[in-house]
Amino acid sequence: MSHANAALTPRHRLKVAKLVVDDGHPISEVAARFQCSWPTVKRWAERYRAGETMQDRSSRPHTSPNKTPLHVVKRVVSLRLRKRLGPVQLAALCGIAPSTAHQILKRCQLHRLSYTDRATGEPVRRYEHDRPGQLIHVDVTKFGNIPDGGGWRYVGKRQGDRHRAATPGKPRNRYHEPLMGHCFVHTVIDDHSRVAYAEIHDDEKAVTAVGVLQRATAWFDQRGITVERVISDNGAAYRSKLWQQTCRDVGITPKWTRPYRPQTNGKIERFHRTLTDGWAYARHYLSEQERRNTLGRWLHDYNHHRPHSACGGQPPITRLTNLPGQYS
Template identity: 50%
Template sequence: MADRSSRPHRSPNRTPTRRERRIIKVRVTRRWGPARIGYLLGLHPSTVHRVLARYGLAKLRWLDRPTGRVVRRIEATQCGEMVHVDVKKLGKIPAGGGWRMLGKAVGKRNKQADKSGGITTQYRNPRRGYHFLHTAIDGYSRLVYSELLTDERKETAAAFWIRAQSWFSERGITVRKVLTDNGSCYRSHAFSDALGTVEHRRTRPYRPQTNGKVERFHRTLADEWAYARLYRTDAERCEQFTTWLHIYNHHRGHTALKGQPPASRVPNLSGQYT
């Protein structure tokens, strides 16, 4: 006695080979999903999905849309192997609250009230109306070091990296590679000198998804801290930043880590090996 396949010898209702070829051609040339392909060819999306799955075509989320190539994801195997660095510009909150929580009419009125209160110059210069969030995230553990700074000049970026590298070293992480975009502060001699022996890699131009781990962190930060609730002053939000960052590193479950916090992947940081 032996188990045999339950697949039938004949499949008279299977999609004809010619139609399958048309489905595959549209998928390869236009990079559409089952719904759009089905609408174009007059087929049900589930039929298109079965054909694509039968021939093992990559899912759209695995593809680089402009080139159609399968995305090569950067997966570190140990702490410090690759640290992702980037800067996010974050608008300051006027006294009373911003427009995201109170609406544009009230937010604009609060901003005008700030101007009339003697700090008009803060808003005349756009650079002074923003915080610059410098972030370094370890690609393996997702452990984050981040600071709210006043600009993104080369000297600021270099000094930030020196502090970030020291912070990682105190937690037993030796940084070997750093990945940044092609911003002027990261192409400077000052940042290169700050890196020292650490290997510096840059993303391809116009491909921010290459540095997706830090980009995704900034999105999480905006959703769960920067715009998570109503802050009446900018100082109130800044005071909550270090608290939220601690929660992210030590207590918040990460989907890429099977629900565990980043600290769980760093030996002895969370006390699991004491």
């Protein structure tokens, strides 16, 4: 490989080769003159004799028998772009090793940043309870409602504004612009198994949050999970007396995260990112109702089919046993 201080740059390689081939100087004398080994002089002389270039050759092999097939590479890239999956999930779906999936993503400049805490930049400290139901995480995330015809993320700002204005039955602000409002997704996730439950509502009031908790605990109970504790942030709904009273009624101990420390509830925060990429903005929805109708199907895919790195590359439902339709 040539560099700034190389003994034989391409120009000097040509000079060495001409001294040996054209002028007939001995290889040993030319090597001593240019302070390099005689095999080096012989190599460049033979290349000059064969009419080859004096530039560096690529070190890439002519054939790579173990190279990942092109159709697998295309599938990895396609799944990455469409479903925003990580190397572990891509490896399980494509039948390759996670390291191979990561190398493909890196080569295509689609790889992730280092798995560090986004807030502090420090390595993530993980914890996991021993059995399902020992702790569940609850939270609320909200998304702007989609106007009829599609939102600005897919149709552009100008066309998105037209769709908003044409959506009927919406109140308007002081500037006569339609208010689309938000959909509030109340999410519940089991700490051990990562099995998730979610409902969509139009608010995040305490009454709504309590109803979600009651239905979620019943849903988990049907799958053999007895909820013992629940952890949430310090939102008004979760600090209300109604929330605490409901937890006592169903036999659950309420816990709260430390203020300004969302990392404590990191499992559900990470689930929200997966929910955002895999469902909320995964494709062009033509209406808000269309998006809401797909949540149940996406949750089933997440719980039953999507490989999870925390579950050893298996879907979350595999950490529960003897469930009807578990492997459907």
